[in-house]
Amino acid sequence: MKVLMRGNEAMAEAAIRAGCRTYFGYPITPQNEILEYMAAHLPAVGGACVQAESEVAAINMCYGAAAAGVRTLTSSSSPGISLKMEGISYLAGARLPVVIINVMRAGPGLGNIAPAQGDYFQATKGGGHGDYRLIVLAPSTVQEAAELVMLAFELADRYRVPAMILADGMLGQMMEPVELPPPIPPERIPPKPWALTGAKGRPPNVVSSFDLDPHRFREILRGLWDVYRQIQRDEVRWEEYQTEDAELVLVAYGTMGRICRTVVRRARREGLRVGLFRPITLWPFPSEPLRRLSARVPVFLTVELSAGQMWEDVRLSVDGRAQTPFYGELGGVVPTPEEILNEVKKYVRG
Amino acid sequence: MSVVETKVPAGFVPVYTRPKALSDKRFTYCPGCDHGIITRLVAEAIDELGIQERTVGVAPVGCAVFLYEFFRCDFAQAAHGRACAVATGIKRANPELIVFTYQGDGDLAAIGTAETVHAANRGENITVIFVNNQIYGMTGGQMAPTTLPGMRTTTTPEGRDLRSTGYPLKISEMLAQLDGPAYITRQAVFDVRHVQMARKAILRAFRNQLEGKGFSLVEIVASCPTNLRIPPAEGVRWVKEQALKYFPLGDLKVRE
Numbered sequence: 001m002k003v004l005m006r007g008n009e010a011m012a013e014a015a016i017r018a019g020c021r022t023y024f025g026y027p028i029t030p031q032n033e034i035l036e037y038m039a040a041h042l043p044a045v046g047g048a049c050v051q052a053e054s055e056v057a058a059i060n061m062c063y064g065a066a067a068a069g070v071r072t073l074t075s076s077s078s079p080g081i082s083l084k085m086e087g088i089s090y091l092a093g094a095r096l097p098v099v100i101i102n103v104m105r106a107g108p109g110l111g112n113i114a115p116a117q118g119d120y121f122q123a124t125k126g127g128g129h130g131d132y133r134l135i136v137l138a139p140s141t142v143q144e145a146a147e148l149v150m151l152a153f154e155l156a157d158r159y160r161v162p163a164m165i166l167a168d169g170m171l172g173q174m175m176e177p178v179e180l181p182p183p184i185p186p187e188r189i190p191p192k193p194w195a196l197t198g199a200k201g202r203p204p205n206v207v208s209s210f211d212l213d214p215h216r217f218r219e220i221l222r223g224l225w226d227v228y229r230q231i232q233r234d235e236v237r238w239e240e241y242q243t244e245d246a247e248l249v250l251v252a253y254g255t256m257g258r259i260c261r262t263v264v265r266r267a268r269r270e271g272l273r274v275g276l277f278r279p280i281t282l283w284p285f286p287s288e289p290l291r292r293l294s295a296r297v298p299v300f301l302t303v304e305l306s307a308g309q310m311w312e313d314v315r316l317s318v319d320g321r322a323q324t325p326f327y328g329e330l331g332g333v334v335p336t337p338e339e340i341l342n343e344v345k346k347y348v349r350g
Numbered sequence: 351m352s353v354v355e356t357k358v359p360a361g362f363v364p365v366y367t368r369p370k371a372l373s374d375k376r377f378t379y380c381p382g383c384d385h386g387i388i389t390r391l392v393a394e395a396i397d398e399l400g401i402q403e404r405t406v407g408v409a410p411v412g413c414a415v416f417l418y419e420f421f422r423c424d425f426a427q428a429a430h431g432r433a434c435a436v437a438t439g440i441k442r443a444n445p446e447l448i449v450f451t452y453q454g455d456g457d458l459a460a461i462g463t464a465e466t467v468h469a470a471n472r473g474e475n476i477t478v479i480f481v482n483n484q485i486y487g488m489t490g491g492q493m494a495p496t497t498l499p500g501m502r503t504t505t506t507p508e509g510r511d512l513r514s515t516g517y518p519l520k521i522s523e524m525l526a527q528l529d530g531p532a533y534i535t536r537q538a539v540f541d542v543r544h545v546q547m548a549r550k551a552i553l554r555a556f557r558n559q560l561e562g563k564g565f566s567l568v569e570i571v572a573s574c575p576t577n578l579r580i581p582p583a584e585g586v587r588w589v590k591e592q593a594l595k596y597f598p599l600g601d602l603k604v605r606e
Contacts, residue, residue, distance in 0.1 A: 022443050048442040052435070053468035060432035060465070064439020067426045068406070068447065072439070090429050196424040196440060198447060200403035206418045208409075208427035 008033035059087030069195025075101035089128025093209025097156035106332035114332025246275030369393035382582025384572035431462025491577030
């Protein structure tokens with residue numbers, strides 16, 4: 001049965017259905033509905049929702065709850081995610097499977113509350129200090145947002161790597177019919193023998209990111225990067241739309257990916273052979289499928305709500321085999337399909 | 351490094367043994383440091399209440415950063431200042447656990463002020479052990495929020511100047527003004543009588559949690575002879591004659 005839901009609420013409900021039983025957050029627009037939804041619905045399923053004193057406190061509460069072995073979520077928007085970065089680095093170091101939702105707004109600084117994609121570097125290249133990565137999932141519809149939240153909990157638990165949903169203000173605020181995935185039965189959530197549950201009948205467990213010995217710490221990080229490489233091998237997700245005969249492929253994610261799908265349909269009506277490549281995992285980035293496509297597509301036009309961040313990964317993947325122009329908007333301005341189509345027409349003719 | 355076990359000769363009864371809650375790891379604290387006594391008192395309280403198998407500790411950043419190696423119970427190592435937030439997360443995720451933090455003055459009263467105040471104000475049902483030695487020990491003796499007026503540190507080479515660095519922060523007095531906390535007390539460990547009083551206070555702070563009374567904090571006024579560059583015996587005198595002038599001992603809040 002489909003229900004009409006706002007993106008933020010659909011993501012919150014999906015988290016509860018994924019077995020999330022603790023949520024810690026701090027108000028910031030445009031994602032307040034997640035905190036409000038959790039405050040209203042988590043206690044009813046025996047969970048705990050705490051409105052923290054700051055994003056810094058919230059992410060550290062997540063650290064504690066995840067260490068205790070319970071599925072946990074936090075959400076925020078760009079400036080708040082910056083505050084969480086210290087804690088996210090600790091989560092990565094301590095191997096804690098927390099899910100973080102970033103409903104991006106325009107920055108830098110206080111910026112504004114309009115949709116933007118300026119946090120791509122922060123999400124995919126580390127963001128906090130040290131050598132780590134997050135699993136980063138980018139939904140482009142409310143339906144996909146709900147599904148990717150469920151997937152984020154599953155992947156975070158499977159690999160003991162924190163996972164981020166990189167959404168934006170458009171997706172958080174829009175309402176769409178959504179078919180909510182069924183709740184995960186508690187017995188399907190994997191056991192966590194490493195969790196802090198009290199050292200009864202076993203040696204004590206320690207959750208820590210600390211090791212003073214460089215050689216020992218190097219081995220820990222090598223193990224972590226083995227996990228990252230496994231994720232890069234097994235968890236890459238993307239969508240291709242009308243790329244088979246394309247002379248130009250738009251590369252876009254999230255809300256921009258959705259708008260570019262409209263651009264493809266309009267271009268096709270005008271006889272222009274345009275396709276769309278939409279990364280769903282931003283980390284791991286779908287480099288290999290994009291590289292394969294670059295053997296036969298002459299132009300990849302990257303479109304982002306930023307000055308060009310994912311663009312760098314596109315260029316690294318295409319590696320000079322095709323043209324890689326960029327079109328972007330800044331400050332929370334969302335380009336129309338017409339504006340993008342005009343840009344497309346600089347490179348392809350019907 | 352492990353501690354050599356001493357065989358008890360026949361006919362003798364041991365009256366002073368290592369608490370069961372402690373591992374056989376040797377403490378990494380400096381000679382003359384009060385942390386050793388305080389860490390042991392926490393372990394004694396865990397033993398006495400029989401809660402080792404359901405206790406989770408939260409280690410700070412600072413001189414007690416290796417605390418998880420000293421205890422035989424589950425532990426989380428927290429980012430600097432965030433121990434009360436981490437403890438909140440653990441306790442909310444699993445209220446059956448007994449959760450304590452162990453923090454220094456820089457961790458709890460400078461970088462972690464917000465986390466401490468709000469955990470106290472929410473009345474989180476956790477136990478906080480706060481070691482106030484008026485200095486940043488691990489990083490080599492910089493000014494702490496609790497550094498005494500005129501006290502020389504590596505960042506107050508001419509002594510703490512109140513005009514430019516403010517006053518020693520009395521965080522326990524601040525917390526005692528709130529409605530949230532159940533128990534705020536200040537203790538010391540410079541002689542046997544005070545060690546026994548501190549022991550009782552720590553025990554009470556854990557018992558409060560078992561009884562669901564809410565946030566309990568035991569501040570212990572301590573000395574750091576290493577960074578004060580004084581012998582341990584003078585450290586004892588330092589606490590009695592200097593530190594207690596600004597940090598008087600006693601219960602600041604007790605909610606029955």
